[in-house]
Amino acid sequence: MYEYEESTEIIGSYCSLVVPYRGCSDGTVVGDYGIELVVHLTNGKEIVVYRDEVIIYDLKSAANL
Numbered sequence: 001m002y003e004y005e006e007s008t009e010i011i012g013s014y015c016s017l018v019v020p021y022r023g024c025s026d027g028t029v030v031g032d033y034g035i036e037l038v039v040h041l042t043n044g045k046e047i048v049v050y051r052d053e054v055i056i057y058d059l060k061s062a063a064n065l
Contacts, residue, residue, distance in 0.1 A: 008032045014057045015039060021047055029056065 031038030
């Protein structure tokens, strides 16, 4: 894990948790700390998860198709 937040291209991307957190699985990546991400869920909660615990969607490139 990085000690400081990194500015990467996945910040702002939509994502889904592999295992839902209290019934909620959809959210947005708001922080990147290396092997850990901060995800803002649609229920308003922010949680820290490992990269392999989320599926990240790249809607920016899909919009160009």
